[in-house]
Amino acid sequence: MQDFDPLKPETLDSPHEEYHRLRSQCPVAHSDAWGGFWALTRYDDVANAASDSDNFITSVQNVVPKVAFTGRRPPLHLDPPEHTPYRRALAPLLTAKQVARFEPVIRDICNDLLDRMLEQGGGDICNEYSAPMPIRTFAHWMNLPDEQIEILAEVGRRYNFAVQSDDEQETKESSALLYDMARNLVLDRKKNPLDPAIDATSALLAARAEGEPLPDEMIVGTIRQVLVVGIIAPTVLIGSIAVHLSEHPDLQQKLRDDLSLVPAAIEEFLRLYTPYRGFARTPAKDICLRGRDIKKDEPIALVYAAANRDPEVFERPDEFILNRPNIKDSLAFGRGVHGCLGATLARLELIVALECLLVRTNSFEVNGPVRLTRMPEIGALSVPLTFS
Numbered sequence: 001m002q003d004f005d006p007l008k009p010e011t012l013d014s015p016h017e018e019y020h021r022l023r024s025q026c027p028v029a030h031s032d033a034w035g036g037f038w039a040l041t042r043y044d045d046v047a048n049a050a051s052d053s054d055n056f057i058t059s060v061q062n063v064v065p066k067v068a069f070t071g072r073r074p075p076l077h078l079d080p081p082e083h084t085p086y087r088r089a090l091a092p093l094l095t096a097k098q099v100a101r102f103e104p105v106i107r108d109i110c111n112d113l114l115d116r117m118l119e120q121g122g123g124d125i126c127n128e129y130s131a132p133m134p135i136r137t138f139a140h141w142m143n144l145p146d147e148q149i150e151i152l153a154e155v156g157r158r159y160n161f162a163v164q165s166d167d168e169q170e171t172k173e174s175s176a177l178l179y180d181m182a183r184n185l186v187l188d189r190k191k192n193p194l195d196p197a198i199d200a201t202s203a204l205l206a207a208r209a210e211g212e213p214l215p216d217e218m219i220v221g222t223i224r225q226v227l228v229v230g231i232i233a234p235t236v237l238i239g240s241i242a243v244h245l246s247e248h249p250d251l252q253q254k255l256r257d258d259l260s261l262v263p264a265a266i267e268e269f270l271r272l273y274t275p276y277r278g279f280a281r282t283p284a285k286d287i288c289l290r291g292r293d294i295k296k297d298e299p300i301a302l303v304y305a306a307a308n309r310d311p312e313v314f315e316r317p318d319e320f321i322l323n324r325p326n327i328k329d330s331l332a333f334g335r336g337v338h339g340c341l342g343a344t345l346a347r348l349e350l351i352v353a354l355e356c357l358l359v360r361t362n363s364f365e366v367n368g369p370v371r372l373t374r375m376p377e378i379g380a381l382s383v384p385l386t387f388s
Helices: 016-024 043-051 085-093 096-100 105-120 126-129 132-141 148-162 168-191 200-204 216-229 232-247 249-257 259-272 343-360
Strands: 028-031 037-040 123-124 281-282 285-289 292-294 299-304 362-368 380-382 384-387
Touching: 016 105, 028 292, 037 043, 043 299, 085 200, 096 148, 096 343, 105 123, 105 132, 105 343, 123 126, 126 232, 126 343, 126 380, 132 148, 132 232, 132 343, 148 168, 148 216, 148 232, 168 200, 168 216, 200 216, 232 249, 232 259, 232 343, 232 362, 232 380, 249 343, 259 299, 259 343, 259 362, 292 362
Parallel strands: 037 299
Antiparallel strands: 028 037, 123 384, 281 299, 285 292, 362 384
């Protein structure tokens, strides 16, 4: 039973054309790809499933296709209440006040990366800018020593592009290296603890679940998850933004002339070019949804990218509308107990990255083929730009 084929070649717009068809004709769709899975494309279905952690669990499979080859990585790979101590430990380090401390760091990172690109008149905005930026930001947030920042940047870049290239061997090897980094970091923090109020690893080591310390290997899994969880989405979104602004130079110049518009523009770009097609859930029991029978343990992709262009919720959904009245309804960062814990940091990264790009250039445009991501992400993975 094949309602759609996620493996067929795509353009930047073609997935959204397919999702438009599915929303109207087959909103609960099945694909035979990757062993078979279901996909929800209407806003209400996606939002309801994401919010119902009792009946739609994440501990069986958290993305389609399944890319986790090793142990569980909290909090994403656990259901409540097991996931809660891990989120509780990390949440205080990701408040608006805590995140704001990193704005100068992110700005320095962005300007350093742009210095190199400006010297050559442009380059691949993803590979040279939006991919290394979040990796380096997370390294600072994790309080990694300087010598490990570049190591993480390289390993994280390898992992990112291995996943997107469907290179299973390289994905496993780079993931194993990330696990090694996480284990070494946990060992170091045990010997040389930092203030849990400013250090994620120390906060996890200090956390308790039912009065007991969190298991070491689960802490390692959490650190491994944190090291890469925010890498791919900014890479893809900034690439998609660069393509859009190249195609709409008037908007590019409008934002360049008034940087106060950038935060609102980022919110609309997050809706329009939601970088994750969607995370997966698994029904805890047999269900019937819109007349389709879904068996217990069959994976379901919650297609946030389709939901965020649902015309029942967003007027003129395929258009960029600055200061869209109901932008708060966007599902770009998910919904429910697994909503993106690092959304505040991600927003800051995106705002600063776009501001710096606009300030440091007079204009930019695409000057070559755009390489696209594969599921579970959606958007641009490689975008060659010319700067002026």
